[in-house]
Amino acid sequence: MECPNGCPTPLKTEKQEKIFHRNGEPVVISDLEVNVCPQCGQETIPLPSARSIENILSGKVKPSGKFTAELYEVSATV
Numbered sequence: 001m002e003c004p005n006g007c008p009t010p011l012k013t014e015k016q017e018k019i020f021h022r023n024g025e026p027v028v029i030s031d032l033e034v035n036v037c038p039q040c041g042q043e044t045i046p047l048p049s050a051r052s053i054e055n056i057l058s059g060k061v062k063p064s065g066k067f068t069a070e071l072y073e074v075s076a077t078v
């Protein structure tokens with residue numbers, strides 16, 4: 001797997017937590033494997049992860065819990 005920006009460094013697989021939206025509602029997916037380029041930071045989503053996201057967003061997968069978090073907007077921090 002190579003960086004789509006053409007960097008010579010191989011991509012690193014990382015597990016991340018990402019927020020997606022389904023019907024306007026935020027959905028958090030944890031332990032999602034993404035490939036990250038150590039050089040330019042470009043992220044690509046490998047096919048198995050893309051499939052998981054698709055299944056989750058289409059409602060085929062039951063959630064394993066609720067995720068609640070405080071929301072901060074950058075404009076309110078100054």
Ligand SMILES: [Zn+2]
Pocket residue numbers: 003004005006007037038039040041042
């Ligand atoms: Zn790169």
